[in-house]
Amino acid sequence: MLNPAQVRAITLDLDDTLWPILPTLERAEARLQSWLDAEAPATADQWRAPEYRRALRAEVNRDHAAHAHDMSHLRREMIALALRRAGDDAALAEPAFEVFFAARQCVECYADALPALERLAARYPLVSLSNGNADLHRVGLGAHFKAQVSAREAGVAKPDPRIFSLAAEAAGVAPHQVLHIGDDALLDVLGALDAGMQTVWVNRERQHWAHAPRQPHLTVADLHQLCTALALPA
Structure with missing residues (x-):
């Protein structure tokens, strides 16, 4: 119990x-595809096939296992490999990555996110904790956070x-004074529990909890419910 x-x-x-995240990545992939169509047509023709991208990703993940925590590194290497395989200029990897990264x-x-961030930040210091490569300031949410911690930096x-x-x-x-909030049962909830934190599972999809007897301290369907549980002013 929380x-x-x-x-x-x-x-x-x-x-x-x-x-x-899925629609975000789909838009970023579409933007990258358009850029490749114009700047590296041979690569673009191959990149268009999802199975080709999956094979590239698997190869890069295998060959760069030491960088498994760095999504930006893996994406750059994936683009560079595709360019080399197609006979295009590998130097295009960096501008191509920037196109993808900006769109990402x-x-x-979610409709509840911004109002909840305002309520949470009014009482607590907030720190983002992500395995991904979103940049809070480029996203436009940096003002709500004291700091951001990413797997790439950590x-x-x-x-x-x-x-x-x-x-x-x-x-x-101290860790026991932190409440960690996330959607992933393994990465967020169990990870935070192992670190000695209280946890909130944001279960928007009404998924089944499959890790009993371990449990989050609180499960919510959205961040409005979390703010209510913390008795935050509206």
């Missing part, structure tokens, strides 16, 4: 917690307890 009196700071996952920051938040990814400890340090509190 103990609000113990909470001194909040860490928040981003993708699928504040915004849906164009998120559409060198490890959720559910590793070390990244949760880094987020607690960024918030200026």
Whole structure:
């Protein structure tokens, strides 16, 4: 059961917690495809096939396992490999990545996200904690957060307890004083529990909890419910 009196700071996952990630990535892929069509047609013809991209991703993930926590590195390498395979200039990998990365920051938040962030930030220091490569300032949410911690910067990814400890340090509190909020049962909830934090599972899709007897301290369908549970002013 959640103990609000113990909470001194909040860490928040981003993708699928504040915004849906699939449509964001689909738009970014479409923007990259258009850029490749114009700048690297041979690569574009191959890149268009989802199965080709899946094979590239698997190869890059295997060959760059030491960078598994760094989504930006893996994406750059994937684009560079595609360019080389097609006989295009591999130097185009960086501008191509920037096209994708800029589009990846164009998120559409869930309806409850912005009002909830305002209410949460009015009481607690907020720290984002993500395995992804969203940039809070480019997304437009940086003003609500004290800090952002990413797997790329930390060198490890959720559910590793070390990244949760880094987020607690960024918030200026001990792990047991942190409430971590996220949508992923394994990466967010179990990871935060292992780090000694209280946890909130944001279960927008009404999924079954499959990790009993371990449980989140609170399960909510959206962030409005969380704000109510914390007795935050509307």
